[in-house]
Amino acid sequence: MPLDDDHRTIDGDVYIFPRYLARSTAAGVPALAPLLDLGWDLEHDDLGNAYVNAPDRRVRLGYLPEGEDDGLWRINAYKAHHELFNAPAWGVCFNNDTPTEFVRAFTTELAAAYKQGPDAYLATPTPADKDHDPFLAVTSLIDRGWEFDQPEPGVFAIRSPDRLAALEFTAGPLDPEAELTSRTARWHLWAGNSIDRPAWYATASTDTPVALLTAVTQCVSDPAPLPRWQEETFSYAKGAQLTPILPPQPPVPTPLDVQRAAASRRPAALPAPSVPRWSTTSRPALPGPRR
Template sequence: MTARPDPRREIDGDVYVSPRHLASSTYTGDPALAPLLNLDWDLRHDEDSNVFVSAPDQGVRLGYLPEGPDDGLWRINAYADPFGPPAWGVCFNDTTPTEFVTALTTALATAYQQGPGSYLARPQAGTDEHDPLLAIVPLLKQGWDFDRPRPDVFAIRAPDHLAVMEYTAGNLDAEAELTTRTARWHLWAGTSIDRPLWYATASTNTPVALITALTQSVADPAPLLRWHQETASYHKDIAQLTPIHPPAPTLPTPLDVRQAAASRRPAALPAASVPRWSTTSQPTSPAPRR
């Protein structure tokens, strides 16, 4: 008996990936850079094609590092003192869906326009605007559930258990938060925390508004558009891929049929008239009647 072909392997062209946390990167940084460049932030690059974007007052700096020392493709830091250590830092690895990064940079652009009181706003429990719990509300609304994977970690897990937002309690090393995955916030997708499909981290003092913008994008039920050939194999195996087919031709209505028939009836046209179906023909002598 001949085995039936796997329909996944026959998919080609553009596809919708659902749920969106199982999509991969679009492998272009332009959409996520645009909100900041639209504010006339300075853009530079090195000989390795790494890109560096900085705010006019040097209060925020972004690195897009395809040739960086590790898989931290996106690194965003904010500074209360341009010459001091970062006040907070966010990192996205190289397979994080670009839409998630764009959601955060869009919120960052808004916060920057509002001033340091916004883009340096520290989370504070029990407040109306800066309570860390606000960041998980978008996930809860989409049916994510609480979990406690480790004694010091509170987590909220996607309905398919293939994405997790973790919050680590207690004191953390400030430098480790900026350079490793041991950060206050840790968002990742896949079946293993050690080998995630993608991950994002945010340090202790990252403004709640930025993290909320990220979780809103992750929780959005709308699928993400991808080119099938650029969807990594391990995403294909667990994600739902919906091919995008061209629209089917619409069947003619009875009115369409009547109008088409009427247009084909002989008309009392001058002898040298051009037939309606050929707008480029030259006038010709009338043909003999049949």
């Protein structure tokens, strides 16, 4: 499906800070674009849900505005063709209020991993492997001032400085089916004033590749605000700051611009009068009439 460039970008009239309180744009195209640009197949059901399938049918994304719950985005990867009804190797869910930019960060990294092959998009997190160490997913959070916490036994969390966002990691064995269908997953990222009623949340199962998780945590912790249309957005969690986006100002002229402008206003110089020049090779003047 060709996508117009106007639908790939996200704009607005206010900036939201911190960005993890921005909520969704209610537009799916910007997050679908990285996969559709690779030639992934796009299908729709009768309800208006969209499904994007990798050419090898081993990765499937569902965009489910008419789904059974608030899991708007569900992405699963399989070690074999997914239509053979094999269990997913990993699954990720973003609910319907998750900022679209975070989903796009995930799909952009997924597209890059898919181009590398199954060893990349099916890479299992391994603490002993420096390239796939799960700790890499939280490095960007730590570098940006997020702090460790332990809300309950067996659960480790890292929270934003304002305590309005957190990434939780659950240790120990988990039910594989519950990881794919509920918030009881290995990774649980959320924002808002309460984990029970978050502004938005995202989950990732045990074997989700670390590179895909890292792309999301880097985007979530980015200090830059996000643009939104104030009149078209959902209410924001307490603590969000809205700043009007001012129209671009004309550039300040440089000294060279001033000189050129002044030169363009000067009157054109008059041509110098012509003066006859004589030389030894000039012909003598003709004699005038005698008196």
